[in-house]
Structure formats: C-alpha cells, structure tokens
Amino acid sequence: MKLILQYIRKHLGIFLLSTFFLTMEAMADLLQPTFMSYIVDEGVKNADVRRILFYGLIMLGIAGAGAFSAVMRNQFASRTSQTIGRELRRDMYHNVQRLSMENIDRLQPASIITRITNDVTQIQEFVNGIMRIMVKAPITCIGAIVLIMFQTPGQAPVMAVIIFVVSLLVWGNMRIGYPRFGTVQKKLDGLNGVTREFLSSVRVVKAFHAEEEETDKFQESSQALAAANVSALRAMAIFSPLINLTVNFGIVLLLWLSRNQRSAEIGRLMASVNYMTQVLFSVMMISNALNTAVRAAASAGRIREVLDEEPAQHLPENPLTPEIKGDIRFEHVSFAYAGAGRESLLNINLHINPGETVGIIGSTGSGKTTLVNLIPRFYDAGKGKVLLDGCDVTRMDTKQLRNAIAVVPQKALLFSGTIRDNLRWGRADASEEELKAAAETACADEFIGQSSQGYDTLLGQGGVNLSGGQKQRLSIARALVRCPRVLILDDCTSALDARTEAAVLNGLRKTASQVTVLLISQRISTVMRADHILCLDNGQVEGYGTHEELMASCGIYQAIYDSQIGGGLNG
Numbered sequence: 001m002k003l004i005l006q007y008i009r010k011h012l013g014i015f016l017l018s019t020f021f022l023t024m025e026a027m028a029d030l031l032q033p034t035f036m037s038y039i040v041d042e043g044v045k046n047a048d049v050r051r052i053l054f055y056g057l058i059m060l061g062i063a064g065a066g067a068f069s070a071v072m073r074n075q076f077a078s079r080t081s082q083t084i085g086r087e088l089r090r091d092m093y094h095n096v097q098r099l100s101m102e103n104i105d106r107l108q109p110a111s112i113i114t115r116i117t118n119d120v121t122q123i124q125e126f127v128n129g130i131m132r133i134m135v136k137a138p139i140t141c142i143g144a145i146v147l148i149m150f151q152t153p154g155q156a157p158v159m160a161v162i163i164f165v166v167s168l169l170v171w172g173n174m175r176i177g178y179p180r181f182g183t184v185q186k187k188l189d190g191l192n193g194v195t196r197e198f199l200s201s202v203r204v205v206k207a208f209h210a211e212e213e214e215t216d217k218f219q220e221s222s223q224a225l226a227a228a229n230v231s232a233l234r235a236m237a238i239f240s241p242l243i244n245l246t247v248n249f250g251i252v253l254l255l256w257l258s259r260n261q262r263s264a265e266i267g268r269l270m271a272s273v274n275y276m277t278q279v280l281f282s283v284m285m286i287s288n289a290l291n292t293a294v295r296a297a298a299s300a301g302r303i304r305e306v307l308d309e310e311p312a313q314h315l316p317e318n319p320l321t322p323e324i325k326g327d328i329r330f331e332h333v334s335f336a337y338a339g340a341g342r343e344s345l346l347n348i349n350l351h352i353n354p355g356e357t358v359g360i361i362g363s364t365g366s367g368k369t370t371l372v373n374l375i376p377r378f379y380d381a382g383k384g385k386v387l388l389d390g391c392d393v394t395r396m397d398t399k400q401l402r403n404a405i406a407v408v409p410q411k412a413l414l415f416s417g418t419i420r421d422n423l424r425w426g427r428a429d430a431s432e433e434e435l436k437a438a439a440e441t442a443c444a445d446e447f448i449g450q451s452s453q454g455y456d457t458l459l460g461q462g463g464v465n466l467s468g469g470q471k472q473r474l475s476i477a478r479a480l481v482r483c484p485r486v487l488i489l490d491d492c493t494s495a496l497d498a499r500t501e502a503a504v505l506n507g508l509r510k511t512a513s514q515v516t517v518l519l520i521s522q523r524i525s526t527v528m529r530a531d532h533i534l535c536l537d538n539g540q541v542e543g544y545g546t547h548e549e550l551m552a553s554c555g556i557y558q559a560i561y562d563s564q565i566g567g568g569l570n571g
C-alpha cells in the first residue's frame with residue numbers, strides 16, 4: 001500500500017480537492033434525513049405548509065449542492081486514478097527497459113505484461129474507489145452514528161456492539177482475501193503466457209494440427225484462473241451477507257428498543273432508521289472497497305517487484321570507451337543460465353581478429369547463441385572474461401558497446417511501421433542512400449522495389465505481411481544500416497535459398513570487409529567459406545580453424561559435413 005500512497009502523494013492537491021467534494025457530498029447526504037424529520041415533526045404534524053415548503057427548499061438546495069459535489073468528485077477522482085495508472089505503467093516500462101535478459105527471464109514476459117496492464121488497472125480501480133467510497137463511506141458512517149446518538153442517545157451501546165462485530169467481519173474479509181487475490185493474478189499470468197505463446201506460434205500450431213492440444217492448454221489455464229477467482233470470491237462472498245445481516249439486525253434492534261418511547265417523535269425515529277440505513281450502506285461500501293483494496297494490495301506487491309527489480313548486470317561506475325576495431329577474445333569463459341542446473345558454455349578460449357568472418361557451427365543447444373550473446377552483454381559470463389579490443393566488455397560503456405555491435409537474431413523481429421522506419425531502427429540519421437545500399441547488400445532491394453509503395457510499404461506487427469526470407473533480409477539490412485564494427489548473424493539466413501544466401505554473404509564480404517562477422521549457421525555450406533570456423537559441442541570448443549583444418553582434425557565437424565554434403569563437395 002506504501003506504493004499507492006507514494007503515487008497519490010504526487011497528486012495530493014487534486015486528491016484533496018476530490019476529498020473536499022466528497023466530504024461536501026457526504027454532508028449533503030447526512031443533512032437530508034434531519035431536515036426530513038423537521039418537515040414531519042414541525043410541518044406535517046402541525047399542518048404548517050409554510051414550514052414544509054421552507055424545509056423542502058432547504059433540502060432541495062442541499063441536494064443540488066450534493067449533486068454538484070458528486071460531479072466534481074467524479075471528475076477529479078477519474079483524473080487522479082488515470083494519471084496514477086499512467087505513471088505506474090510508465091515507471092514499470094522504464095525499469096523493464098533497464099533490465100538485463102536475466103531479469104526478464106526471471107520475471108517472465110507474460111507476467112510483466114499482466115503486471116503492466118491488469119495489475120495497474122486494479123490499482124486504478126482502488127484509487128478511484130478510495131476517492132468515491134473510502135472517504136465518503138467513513139464520513140457518512142461516522143456522521144450518521146453521531147447524529148443517531150444525538151437524536152436518540154439511548155441507542156449508543158447497541159451501535160457500539162454492531163460496529164465492533166462489523167469491524168471484525170471486515171478484518172476477516174481482508175485476511176482471507178489477500179492471499180487468494182495474489183493467486184488470481186498469478187493464474188492470470190499463466191493464461192496470458194499460454195495465449196501469448198499460441199498467438200506467436202499460430203502457424204506452427206496450425207501446421208501440426210495442434211489446435212486441440214493448445215485448446216486443452218488454454219482451457220486448463222482458464223479453468224485454473226476461474227477456480228482461483230471462485231475461491232477468492234467465495235471466501236469474500238461469505239462476508240458481505242454477514243455484514244449486511246449484522247447491520248440489519250442492528251436496525252431491527254433499534255426499532256425494538258424504541259417501541260416504548262412513546263414520547264419519541266415519529267420524525268426523529270424516521271431519521272434514526274434512515275441514518276442506520278446510511279450506516280448499513282456505508283459499511284457495505286467500505287467492505288466492497290476493502291475487497292478492491294485487497295486485490296490492489298496483491299497487485300501493488302507484484303508491481304513493486306517490477307519497479308524494485310535491479311538489473312542483474314552491474315554497470316561500471318567509470319565506463320571505458322576504447323576505440324573499437326572488432327578484436328574479440330574469450331578467456332576461460334563459462335556461463336550458466338539462472339536456474340539451469342548445468343553450464344551452457346564451458347571454459348571457452350577464442351580469439352577473433354578485426355575484420356575476420358568466423359562461422360559458428362554445432363548441434364542444436366550446443367551454445368552458439370549463448371556464446372555470441374555474451375559479446376553485447378545480453379548476459380554476462382559467469383567465469384572468465386569476454387574482451388573487445390582488449391577491454392573487458394563488463395567495464396565498457398554499454399551504449400558504446402552496443403552501438404558498435406549489430407545483431408541479427410534467429411527469429412527476424414520487425415516492428416509495425418514502414419520498411420524505411422524499420423531500417424532506420426539501425427540508425428535514426430541514416431541517409432536514403434545508406435538505407436538503399438544496406439538493402440542492396442542484404443538482397444532486400446529487389447522485393448522492396450517490387451512492392452507498390454517501395455520503402456513506404458507498411459509492415460504489420462512483426463512484419464506479418466512479409467515472407468520469412470524477406471523478413472530475414474530486412475533484418476540483415478537493418479543491422480548493416482548501423483555500420484557496426486561487429487556483426488552477429490545468428491542463423492538468420494536459414495529461410496534464404498542457397499543462391500540468395502550466397503549473394504548476401506558475398507555482398508557482406510565486399511561492403512563490410514572491415515567488419516568482424518560472427519556467422520552462426522546449422523548449414524555447413526554457409527560457414528565453410530568463413531576465415532575460421534568454430535565448432536561447438538555441449539558448450540565446449542570442439543575445433544577452431546579453417547574448413548580444411550577442421551576436416552582434418554575435428555571429428556564432429558567431419559560428421560556434420562558428411563551428414564550434409566557427403567563426399568561430393570569437399571572444399
């Protein structure tokens with residue numbers, strides 16, 4: 001709850017204004033029954049029309065002031081809750097951007113999405129609720145109690161007992177609800193995760209006719225969420241009727257106690273019952289608002305986890321900014337993913353000269369992506385050092401480091417916008433000629449030219465309106481626009497036919513001859529013409545050298561060669 005207060009404090013002025021109008025609204029509600037009792041006791045009883053009109057007009061004025069206050073309170077409450085929601089989302093998003101891949105793996109993307117969307121909505125509802133209910137209800141409740149005591153002081157002990165019992169029920173409601181609503185949010189994470197996974201791999205699901213399995217997974221998560229919700233709401237559902245019953249029992253008791261007070265004026269009794277009803281409604285509102293508070297507390301805890309998450313990587317206090325030429329060195333590097341039982345890289349020693357093209361090959365899961373991910377510091381080596389131009393990458397200015405490196409990931413990731421926008425992701429100030437040159441090298445100019453809008457062609461989210469090969473070529477072009485010193489191509493030519501792939505690699509040799517290229521591939525034909533080839537197996541270096549050297553010395557490389565090319569194409 002500290003978190004919510006912290007954000008409310010930033011908008012204290014508007015929050016107080018809203019509270020002021022709420023107080024006015026509550027006062028208006030409280031005054032009505034008293035004036036009604038005057039109308040009955042002084043006007044109706046004595047058939048005094050002027051008094052009835054007089055008090056009636058006052059009641060009308062009070063109702064008007066109450067309605068005006070309600071409108072103002074609604075305006076301010078909505079504005080405050082929306083602003084707080086926006087700020088929470090902004091701050092979470094900023095912090096997520098600071099985090100390293102290790103943090104993101106731990107928090108899980110689907111969970112981060114739920115926290116930024118649904119959990120923040122819970123907080124917004126709560127903040128809106130505080131200003132609509134949490135302030136008004138206690139004012140009305142306390143005011144009504146004071147007025148009952150003032151009008152019929154003999155009923156004070158009954159009121160005290162009822163309030164005590166109701167408070168106990170409200171407390172029980174919170175104790176039971178809190179952990180249950182935490183579980184609800186976790187189950188929502190699960191459902192989001194399943195939905196997200198399905199949507200991002202919908203083609204694979206269709207190709208494998210796996211709709212039924214996916215539907216089962218979805219149903220399972222959906223049922224788990226429903227069950228958690230039912231469990232939370234069932235626990236909460238017991239309390240609302242109990243509170244209702246207690247307060248209604250109080251009203252009956254008060255009426256029963258008043259049975260002998262013949263002198264009691266009927267108007268006062270009416271007002272007392274009216275106030276008791278107001279107490280009932282206020283308590284119900286408080287109890288409902290506390291339900292929202294319980295959910296908000298669970299959500300606030302989850303939001304706090306994102307806001308407080310510190311980047312797993314330490315940024316150097318005095319970062320080094322060496323001139324980057326593209327000399328890469330791995331010294332006794334080992335690495336294990338957080339939570340993984342075993343190391344994905346084991347004692348890697350490697351030296352790559354500036355401007356060299358190094359092919360990286362190995363079976364799936366042998367550690368190829370993990371190895372290259374250590375260079376731009378997507379992850380940090382657990383043991384040993386990764387050096388770029390003699391400088392430990394963990395001591396370098398991260399911005400400079402990442403500016404010097406372009407990565408084309410395994411899965412081509414494009415963004416909604418035009419082709420030009422996507423290419424400019426590489427470098428915002430790249431000229432039109434530079435964009436075209438990069439597209440040419442990546443063999444993307446051909447299909448860009450064929451589309452009616454050219455570079456202004458709009459891409460859907462993730463580049464859905466392009467083929468796999470077109471997406472890969474655009475991703476390569478985007479990396480080239482950056483003019484990197486180190487270019488990491490992570491199996492990103494897999495969707496290209498052999499002729500186009502050869503054209504792209506030849507283009508790279510010509511235009512990016514000064515760039516150090518790390519070329520990951522499962523295809524031996526892709527890596528065999530590289531200056532050197534690194535053969536990985538089980539996170540360890542099995543061989544490093546030219547194609548001919550590896551054919552002579554590395555059994556695994558030979559086996560890959562034989563399985564893909566056989567004896568017919570040696571060299």
Ligand SMILES: Nc1ncnc2c1ncn2[C@@H]1O[C@H](COP(=O)(O)OP(=O)(O)OP(=O)(O)O)[C@@H](O)[C@H]1O
Binds near residue numbers: 105337340364
């Ligand atoms: N985020 C992660 N968390 C935990 N383990 C991971 C993670 N990413 C990869 N691994 C594990 O690390 C090992 C190396 O994975 P990596 O992706 O580097 O292999 P790869 O050689 O690039 O495979 P592929 O050719 O299939 O892309 C694998 O055993 C994999 O299961």
